[in-house]
Amino acid sequence: TEQYPALIRYYLAATCGSKLPGLSHNLNNFVHVLNMQLTLLDSIQARKPDTLLVDQSKKIKKLSQGTQKLAHAIDIMSQRSFYLQEDIVSTSPAEFLSWLHDFWQNDLFFKHNINCHLDCASDVPTLELPAFALTFCVEQPLINAVEAYKLKDPEAKHDLEIKVSAHKKGIELQIISDTNLTLQDPWQPCQTTKSGHLGLGLPLIKFLCSRLNWIATLMEESGKTCFSLSIPENKSLF
Secondary structure (H helix, E strand, C coil): CCCHHHHHHHHHHHHHHHCHHHHHHHHHHHHHHHHHHHHHHHHHHHHCCCCCHHHHHHHHHHHHHHHHHHHHHHHHHHHCCHHHCCCEEEECHHHHHHHHHHHHHHCHHHHHHEEEEEEECCCCCCEEEEHHHHHHHHHHHHHHHHHHHHHHCCCCCEEEEEEEEEECCEEEEEEEECCCCCCCCCCCCCCCCCCCCCCCHHHHHHHHHHHHCCEEEEEEECCEEEEEEEECCCECCC
């Protein structure tokens, strides 16, 4: 377990790296829109140099929208640094979920094949915690759910629910998917059915929870898998 903190950092970096192809794809789409509108404006300027800008308001608006989407995508990537902090920081569960959903748009299977439903209750408190731990404890079961859906049917649309409710003085976060558990005891180290995987995602969550006084559970019922993360106090010390 003394190597677990280094492994957690490795997993977080690997998750970010795996999104680079999708990020490149998404950014290229935004740049394509900008280039297309600029080319059209340049063409009009060459053919009709007396054309007023007001007459090109639609194209200028599309340029503005494309720029905003490009800036938002870059901002979402930049925000990952905040959610990887190991110091205690104030974290809004609603803002975290919104960021997580937007960041995962860089996973093209998630973007095109997962209908992700976010539900954050209005009475959940702001959390004081090491943000990297929250990110890790949510992303690992999310990765498992997305990979299970990909194996189940790579062409279909799948529903995934992430909901947060107030719990004691903190929160309970649940990730619910229409998937099946395939391991007898997934919390044991090196238990995996996936080739090339270490099988340490859930054991590392267990390690973090033991250090932070959090509780993580994983169960299957009626054909659904539910991962639950309970953070009973709004402040967690690592």
